[in-house]
Structures are given as structure tokens and as C-alpha cells.
Amino acid sequence: MAKQHVTTTINGEAVEFLCExxxxxxxxxxxxxxxxxxxxGCGTGDCGACSVTLDGDLVCSCLVLGVEAExxxxxxxxxxxxxxxxxxxxxxxLEHAALQCGICTPGVLxxxxxxxxxxxxxxxxxxxxxxAGNLCRCTGYNKIxxxxxxxxxxxxGA
Amino acid sequence: MLKKTDTPMLxxxxxxxxxxxxxxxxxxxGQARYGADYALPGMLWGKILRSPHAHALIRSIDTSAALALxxxxxxxxxxDMPEQPFNYIGPDRVQVNYWHMTRNVMAREKxxxxxxxxxxxxxxxxAIADQALKLIKVDYEVLPHVINVDDAMKEDxxxxxxxxxxxxxxxxPTKPSNVSRRTEFKAGDIDAGxxxxxxxxxxxxxxxxxxxxxxxTHGTLARYGADGQCELWSSSQGHFMVRAYTAKLLNxxxxxxxxxxxxxxxxxxxxxxxxxxxxxxxxxxxxxxPVKVVMTREEVFRATGPxxxxxxxxxxxxxxxxxxxxxxxxFKLQAGAFPGSPVMNAxxxxxxxxxxxxxxxxxxxxxxxxxxxxxxxxxxxxIAAFAVESVVDELxxxxxxxxxxxxxxxxxxxxxxxxxxxxxxxxxxxxTIEALMAHPAYKIPLGKNQGRGVASGFWFNGGxxxxxxxxxxEDGSVAIASGSMDVGGSRASMALMAAETLGVPYESVRSxxxxxxxxxxxxxxxxxxVTFATGMAVVQACEKIVDDMRARAAMIWDxxxxxxxxxxxxxxxxxxxxxxxxxLSLKDIAAKRAVTGGPIVAEVALNAGGQAPGxxxxxxxxxxxxxxxxxxxxxxxxxQDVGRAIHPSYVEGQIQGGVVQGIGWALNETYVYNDxxxxxxxxxxxxxVPVASDLPMIEALIVEVPNPNHPFGVKGAGEVNIVPVMAAxxxxxxxxxxVRQHALPMSPPVVLAxxxxxxxxxxxx
Numbered sequence: 001m002a003k004q005h006v007t008t009t010i011n012g013e014a015v016e017f018l019c020e021x022x023x024x025x026x027x028x029x030x031x032x033x034x035x036x037x038x039x040x041g042c043g044t045g046d047c048g049a050c051s052v053t054l055d056g057d058l059v060c061s062c063l064v065l066g067v068e069a070e071x072x073x074x075x076x077x078x079x080x081x082x083x084x085x086x087x088x089x090x091x092x093x094l095e096h097a098a099l100q101c102g103i104c105t106p107g108v109l110x111x112x113x114x115x116x117x118x119x120x121x122x123x124x125x126x127x128x129x130x131x132a133g134n135l136c137r138c139t140g141y142n143k144i145x146x147x148x149x150x151x152x153x154x155x156x157g158a
Numbered sequence: 159m160l161k162k163t164d165t166p167m168l169x170x171x172x173x174x175x176x177x178x179x180x181x182x183x184x185x186x187x188g189q190a191r192y193g194a195d196y197a198l199p200g201m202l203w204g205k206i207l208r209s210p211h212a213h214a215l216i217r218s219i220d221t222s223a224a225l226a227l228x229x230x231x232x233x234x235x236x237x238d239m240p241e242q243p244f245n246y247i248g249p250d251r252v253q254v255n256y257w258h259m260t261r262n263v264m265a266r267e268k269x270x271x272x273x274x275x276x277x278x279x280x281x282x283x284x285a286i287a288d289q290a291l292k293l294i295k296v297d298y299e300v301l302p303h304v305i306n307v308d309d310a311m312k313e314d315x316x317x318x319x320x321x322x323x324x325x326x327x328x329x330x331p332t333k334p335s336n337v338s339r340r341t342e343f344k345a346g347d348i349d350a351g352x353x354x355x356x357x358x359x360x361x362x363x364x365x366x367x368x369x370x371x372x373x374x375t376h377g378t379l380a381r382y383g384a385d386g387q388c389e390l391w392s393s394s395q396g397h398f399m400v401r402a403y404t405a406k407l408l409n410x411x412x413x414x415x416x417x418x419x420x421x422x423x424x425x426x427x428x429x430x431x432x433x434x435x436x437x438x439x440x441x442x443x444x445x446x447x448p449v450k451v452v453m454t455r456e457e458v459f460r461a462t463g464p465x466x467x468x469x470x471x472x473x474x475x476x477x478x479x480x481x482x483x484x485x486x487x488x489f490k491l492q493a494g495a496f497p498g499s500p501v502m503n504a505x506x507x508x509x510x511x512x513x514x515x516x517x518x519x520x521x522x523x524x525x526x527x528x529x530x531x532x533x534x535x536x537x538x539x540x541i542a543a544f545a546v547e548s549v550v551d552e553l554x555x556x557x558x559x560x561x562x563x564x565x566x567x568x569x570x571x572x573x574x575x576x577x578x579x580x581x582x583x584x585x586x587x588x589x590t591i592e593a594l595m596a597h598p599a600y601k602i603p604l605g606k607n608q609g610r611g612v613a614s615g616f617w618f619n620g621g622x623x624x625x626x627x628x629x630x631x632e633d634g635s636v637a638i639a640s641g642s643m644d645v646g647g648s649r650a651s652m653a654l655m656a657a658e659t660l661g662v663p664y665e666s667v668r669s670x671x672x673x674x675x676x677x678x679x680x681x682x683x684x685x686x687x688v689t690f691a692t693g694m695a696v697v698q699a700c701e702k703i704v705d706d707m708r709a710r711a712a713m714i715w716d717x718x719x720x721x722x723x724x725x726x727x728x729x730x731x732x733x734x735x736x737x738x739x740x741x742l743s744l745k746d747i748a749a750k751r752a753v754t755g756g757p758i759v760a761e762v763a764l765n766a767g768g769q770a771p772g773x774x775x776x777x778x779x780x781x782x783x784x785x786x787x788x789x790x791x792x793x794x795x796x797x798q799d800v801g802r803a804i805h806p807s808y809v810e811g812q813i814q815g816g817v818v819q820g821i822g823w824a825l826n827e828t829y830v831y832n833d834x835x836x837x838x839x840x841x842x843x844x845x846x847v848p849v850a851s852d853l854p855m856i857e858a859l860i861v862e863v864p865n866p867n868h869p870f871g872v873k874g875a876g877e878v879n880i881v882p883v884m885a886a887x888x889x890x891x892x893x894x895x896x897v898r899q900h901a902l903p904m905s906p907p908v909v910l911a912x913x914x915x916x917x918x919x920x921x922x923x
Binding site for chain 2: 020022030031034035036037038039040041042043044046047049076077078080081086090093094095096097099100101102103104105106109125127128129131132133134135136137138139140141142143144145
């Protein structure tokens with residue numbers, strides 16, 4: 001079957017790509033656009049490693065078709081830092097040692113950013129429930145939660 | 159070479175600080191490259207066909223239709239790999255049999271578990287490869303199967319191997335069975351020991367196999383050339399392991415295979431073997447094109463990991479004043495489809511935190527129709543500890559003793575006996591108990607439906623072979639390279655130890671992991687060995703650099719070497735009679751590299767001995783919902799002796815992560831096989847690992863009783879933290895409900911059924 005032509009925006013840049021209708025957005029990002037920062041942990045929407053935002057909504061990119069990106073705005077981990085300026089969440093993750101292997105980290109960061117957009121002053125419990133869809137097998141979540149709370153504090157100027 | 163350090167360095171400037179890790183920025187920006195992130199021009203996609211049957215003869219495989227599909231470039235089956243001799247080789251605890259290993263990578267005569275690979279294809283797209291798999295016709299004769307360990311040990315159990323007889327039994331049995339091996343360790347006189355006991359507790363337990371649950375599935379990219387040279391990009395816990403196993407299974411010269419270490423997205427022991435690497439390499443050889451193979455999550459659950467499930471009986475006796483006088487344990491562990499469960503570790507570790515004169519541990523390694531067990535965080539020890547630490551808890555209850563006091567009274571220390579022969583050589587356990595005794599939270603009163611549980615654990619920790627290179631550049635900056643895959647911060651630890659030894663800032667040290675052609679052989683990242691063994695190599699290499707720097711300074715100053723010392727990252731002339739010279743820093747000397755002898759390099763390759771074991775003692779508070787049986791962890795405090803924490807944040811992270819994996823093992827994680835022996839929960843939705851909202855903060859107490867055999871006192875941090883967890887949770891649940899749980903996982907329906915039975919008993923009484 002002929003490939004579909006898709007016009008979309010990724011991290012603020014206009015992007016065009018061709019994809020098969022069956023290809024997920026995750027596969028398009030990774031295999032067609034060489035944007036491998038977004039990770040696949042399960043392919044079934046259970047682990048959150050492939051988290052991106054689609055017009056501001058947090059989604060698992062493995063559950064979105066590439067063709068659904070048409071006309072939308074996608075934000076991935078590659079767009080989080082501004083040039084050489086890390087986002088406060090990225091910086092706090094490093095300072096708090098909130099990653100060990102790092103495979104879940106892009107998804108966790110994207111999800112955490114989506115949380116702080118909605119709720120700049122979350123409680124520990126709110127962070128834990130928001131990130132319940134992002135599996136991390138290394139850290140026991142401690143330092144992730146601490147880093148998110150600390151980043152939120154800094155971003156609020158508190 | 160092992161250099162004894164009786165007094166580990168105390169005046170530390172860099173070790174023990176918490177800088178950002180060298181590989182940090184790539185990992186928070188998405189730039190770090192893991193196994194599945196590599197691609198090459200012209201690359202094909204490899205996919206693996208797996209058995210839908212738990213146990214079946216493979217009569218024939220017809221691949222012609224798959225090969226005829228446009229886009230398909232090659233198909234392989236098990237017999238495309240060379241046959242391997244049937245031999246158990248290597249040390250007892252970690253024996254390897256390549257006859258088994260090649261069949262685990264791809265079945266030959268029989269499929270031995272649901273998900274067992276039977277064929278593979280390489281095609282121009284992943285979709286075509288998937289389509290091709292459906293065109294492969296396998297003629298199976300389905301055989302009766304067996305899943306659980308007790309069933310597999312029955313007289314009339316279906317046999318996985320018609321000619322397997324139990325090793326370690328004298329006289330050797332003539333009748334085949336699924337019991338691959340019996341192992342026994344014994345000290346003292348058990349009968350005499352139990353005769354001294356005032357209270358004896360004997361209980362039986364079962365545990366489920368649990369998967370390591372790394373979020374990155376197995377993935378590799380292979381490029382095999384017409385010259386017989388092969389390159390692999392692979393995510394594993396040891397690229398030298400990948401090289402050795404892949405070369406062996408494909409009958410290649412080891413040095414014809416170059417393995418690049420991709421970043422690893424979690425391993426926990428599960429990435430110490432090969433699955434996809436020989437398949438990708440062989441498909442690449444057949445096609446002359448690069449081949450990438452990446453497992454799906456379903457494939458990971460059906461065919462990789464887990465650690466063993468078990469059936470165990472433990473009996474222990476105690477005197478009224480709390481002295482444990484005898485212990486006896488039987489540990490039956492599932493090996494999966496091929497021999498090699500960690501039963502020997504289980505038997506050795508079982509009673510290893512207690513000073514018991516009379517003890518015996520018997521282990522059985524049992525095959526059944528499920529994936530072959532692979533290492534998982536202190537393999538074997540947590541399984542045995544669930545049984546032993548539950549029994550110790552009951553003993554403490556019987557005699558009315560505080561469980562920490564009970565452990566303190568019986569704690570091993572330097573000179574205590576082990577059941578496998580040598581005496582304990584190191585302290586550290588008592589200090590973990592005392593850390594909890596002094597913790598204010600241990601005295602917090604509990605409410606209704608709440609309970610507090612204590613448990614302890616032992617792990618050997620590891621040493622072994624490591625190689626390190628240190629280069630000093632002409633601007634004085636330092637590059638260190640090692641052969642140790644970094645699973646969670648070891649590049650940072652290596653840089654810290656290098657900076658400390660050289661006397662330079664952490665920021666001037668760049669720490670990397672090199673490929674198999676660029677550094678000496680290095681054993682896998684496992685056994686909590688890297689910070690100890692590879693760290694020792696880093697320190698020794700930096701000491702060589704210091705000696706070199708002193709020699710170069712002596713040359714520049716034209717003074718004898720003995721007159722030059724190294725302090726705070728600079729050479730100092732100590733003999734005033736020889737002149738008054740301003741110190742020469744590493745940077746000053748490096749700038750004169752060419753005229754003082756050329757490149758500044760030190761390489762150290764060693765086989766580190768002198769590792770010291772890890773001990774952990776933990777307590778947790780739980781609350782049980784009597785309506786649903788759900789268990790909530792309210793508080794968790796884990797003390798662990800690590801010798802010395804080089805980067806304390808990553809040590810805490812190891813402790814917190816290990817505890818949470820244990821909580822998943824205790825409360826949720828289990829495999830669901832249907833009556834055909836097929837795995838039904840092949841995703842994270844139904845194989846439920848802990849999520850953030852399940853948990854409280856885990857308090858990690860770092861205990862530091864230095865290892866005298868390491869320059870900074872390192873013992874190891876990665877594994878012992880998981881050992882006590884299941885028993886700590888079960889003991890807390892016993893306190894909360896009055897009911898002793900004998901089986902993992904303690905999921906809501908299990909707990910609810912136990913509560914209901916207990917209530918019925920109470921009513922009946």
C-alpha cells in the first residue's frame with residue numbers, strides 16, 4: 001500500500017514524513033525520523049517510556065498512529081532543552097541522581113513537564129499518581145519524585 | 159594483583175561527594191543510545207518465530223514459503239548454528255553448558271517452553287519479517303508439559319530430557335528425572351542442635367518466578383562481513399560476555415567479533431546471557447547486510463529471565479534466651495527449561511547472617527517447561543531468605559523477643575562459621591542491625607490493621623577480572639576507560655576514584671566504557687563487583703600515573719625520584735637542599751608530555767580478589783485493608799553495609815531500587831500459565847511491577863564498615879538490598895493480621911483468603 005504523506009510540527013519545527021498507515025507515531029519518530037530519544041518499553045501503552053505530548057496532551061506514542069500527527073504539534077524529549085540550557089526538570093534529575101539506567105527518563109521527563117504545566121505546585125501524592133503510568137525499574141521512584149518536586153519549587157520561584 | 163590496604167583512606171576530598179554523572183546529560187536529553195537505537199544503511203529487520211507449545215517435538219520446519227516472500231532475505235533454524243559438546247564447565251555456582259545454551263537461543267529437537275525460539279527471518283522491513291514468520295510451517299508433536307517445581311519432581315512427571323539424571327547424588331541414579339542436580343552444605347550435628355532447642359519452628363514456603371523487568375527489551379544490531387569479521391552493537395551487562403558467547407555459539411574466533419557497548423536500559427542480572435545476538439549475527443552472515451533484532455515486551459516475558467520460583471521447607475530451633483542452635487533447609491528451585499537455577503547460592507546464603515553451629519542446606523535444581531532462569535539481583539539469596547527470615551520471625555514471636563534483638567544475638571561477624579567451609583572474614587552485619595535499633599521510626603506505635611516486619615540478608619559480592627586505561631591529555635584533563643558496562647552510575651564512581659587518587663577535580667576526568675577491541679577483558683557488570691574490582695583497577699592505574707608524574711617532575715627538575723612527592727594533584731620537591739621549586743601540577747607536566755617521555759598512559763588489568771560480602775537489615779510497616787486484602791507499604795527503612803559509598807546518591811538509589819523490586823516480588827509479581835502451559839500475562843498491564851503511586855519514600859541507611867582490601871573500602875552496593883524484602887513484608891503482614899503467609903506473591907486475593915480462613919478458624923474455635 002502506498003505510504004501516507006503527513007505534515008506536522010515536532011518540537012516547534014515543521015516536519016513532513018511518509019509512513020505506512022499501520023505505523024505508530026513511536027515507530028515513525030524512531031525509525032523514519034531518527035529521533036530515538038523516545039523509547040519503546042512495551043508497545044502497549046503500559047510503561048510510559050514513549051511518552052510525548054500531542055497538542056499538549058500527554059500520550060503514549062506507541063498508541064498513536066503516525067498519520068494522526070497530521071496538523072498536530074508534537075513535543076518530544078529532544079525538544080525539552082533550549083539549546084544548551086537544560087530544562088529545570090532535566091537539571092534536577094541530574095542533581096538528584098533521579099536516573100540509573102536512564103531508559104525511562106525521557107518518558108518520565110515529558111510526563112513530569114506535562115504535570116507541571118497543569119499543576120505547578122503538586123503534592124508528593126499528586127506526583128506519584130501522575131507518574132504512575134511511567135514505569136521505572138531502577139530507582140524505586142524516590143529520587144524521581146524528589147527531583148520533580150524540587151524542579152516545581154524552583155520553577156515557581158519558591 | 160591485590161594490594162592490601164589495612165587502613166583505607168579517610169581524608170577524602172572527592173570520594174563521597176555527589177556530582178552529576180558523566181553520562182547524565184545524554185540521558186536526560188534523549189541523546190544516549192541504547193541497544194535498539196542503532197541503525198546502519200541497508201539494514202534488515204530480524205524477527206523470531208516462537209513455539210506456541212510448552213513442550214513439543216519439532217518434527218520438521220518448512221521455511222520455503224517464507225523465503226519466497228518478496229523482501230525476505232534469509233531464514234534460520236537452530237541447526238544453522240554449529241552443534242556444541244555436552245559439558246558443564248566453569249565454577250559450580252555459575253556453570254555453563256553450551257549444548258543447552260545453543261538450544262536456548264534456538265530450539266532443535268524439541269520446543270521446551272511457550273515462547274522458545276524455533277526459527278528467525280531477516281527482511282527489508284519489520285512488517286515483512288512479521289508476515290514471513292506466519293509463513294513458516296512447523297510440524298509439532300505436542301507433549302505433556304510440567305510448569306511447577308513440585309510437579310516436575312514427581313515420579314511420573316513429563317521429562318524435558320530423556321537422559322538427564324541427577325548430578326550430586328551417590329550412587330548416581332539410573333532413572334532419568336527433571337532434577338538436574340542436588341547440592342548440600344552442612345556444618346556440625348543438626349540432631350544434637352535441635353535437641354538443645356526450646357522452640358522449633360518448621361514451615362514450608364513457595365515463591366513465584368519473577369522477571370527482572372528491565373524497561374529496555376533486548377536489542378542488537380549486527381554487521382557480519384565477507385571477511386568473517388563481525389561487529390555487534392548490543393545492550394548487555396557485559397559486552398565481553400556477548401562476544402564470548404556469540405563467538406562460541408557461531409564457532410568464530412573471539413577476536414573476529416567486535417562488540418560495542420550500547421547503553422543498557424536495565425538488566426538486574428537478566429542481561430548476562432545472549433538471546434538475540436547470535437541470531438542477528440548469523441542472519442547478517444547469511445545476507446551480507448546489517449541485521450537488527452529487537453524483542454517485543456511479550457517476547458521478553460515469554461522467553462527471557464526470570465529468576466527461579468521455589469518450594470522450600472525450613473526448620474530452625476532456638477533456646478529460650480534467643481540463641482539459634484540448629485537450622486535445616488530444603489530448597490527446590492525451578493531452573494526453567496535448562497539446568498542452572500541459582501540453588502547453590504540459595505543454599506549457601508540461606509543461613510549466612512546467623513552464627514549457627516549446626517546447620518544444613520539441601521538444594522535441588524529442577525527443570526520444567528518455562529523460560530530458563532537467569533540471574534536476578536543476588537540470585538538465589540532472596541528466595542531462601544523469604545523462608546529463613548519468616549521462620550526466624552516466628553522463633554522470635556515464640557520466645558517473645560524483639561526481632562532485631564534476636565538477630566543481634568545471633569549475628570555473624572569476623573570468624574563466624576559458614577556452612578560451606580571458610581569462616582566469615584568481615585564485619586558489617588551487626589552494624590546494620592544497630593542502625594535500625596537506633597532509628598526513631600522503629601519505635602513509632604502502630605495502628606489498627608498495621609504491622610511491622612524485620613528481616614536481614616546476605617550476599618557474597620564479587621571481584622574478578624577488570625581492565626582500565628587512564629590517559630592524561632596535554633591540557634591535564636584525564637580520560638579513563640573501562641570494560642565495565644555502566645548500569646547505574648559506575649562511570650561517575652570511576653571518575654570520583656580517579657579524581658581522588660590523582661588529586662584533580664572530578665570535572666577534569668572524563669569516564670567512558672570502551673568496546674571489546676579497545677580495552678582488556680572485563681567480566682560482566684554483576685555480583686555487585688564493578689565499584690570494587692573495576693574501581694580497584696582505576697585506582698591502581700591512577701597510582702601508576704602518579705608514579706609517572708613524579709618521574710617526569712624529577713626529570714624536569716633534575717633531582718632524584720625519591721625527592722618528589724605527589725600531593726593535591728601536583729609534584730612537590732620535598733628536599734630543600736635540592737632547591738626551591740614551585741610545585742608542578744598535572745597540567746604543568748602534561749604540557750611537557752613529548753619532552754618528558756611521550757604519551758601519558760597507564761593500563762591496569764587485574765583479577766580482583768578480596769571482595770567482602772554485603773549485609774542488609776530492613777524493617778517495613780504495612781497496613782492491610784481487611785475488606786480487599788490489599789497491602790499498603792506505610793514506611794520502609796533499609797540499612798545496608800556497602801563498605802564505602804563512592805557516590806552516595808547512586809548507592810541510595812541501589813538500595814531504594816532493590817527494595818522496590820522486592821516489594822513487587824512480595825505483593826504483585828507472578829506468571830500466569832494456562833492449562834496448556836502458555837503464558838497469559840505477557841505485558842506490564844498484567845505482570846504488575848510497582849508503580850510510583852504504590853509506594854512511600856524508601857529510606858536508605860548507608861552503613862560503612864570499610865573493606866580492607868579496597869583502597870577506599872568498597873564492598874559493593876547493588877544486590878543485597880533485595881534479599882530481606884519479601885520476608886520483611888511477610889513478617890509485617892503477620893503482625894498486622896495474625897496470619898503467616900507462606901506463598902508469594904501476597905496479592906489481595908491471597909491475603910483476603912488467608913484472612914477469611916483465619917476468621918473462620920477463630921469462629922470455629
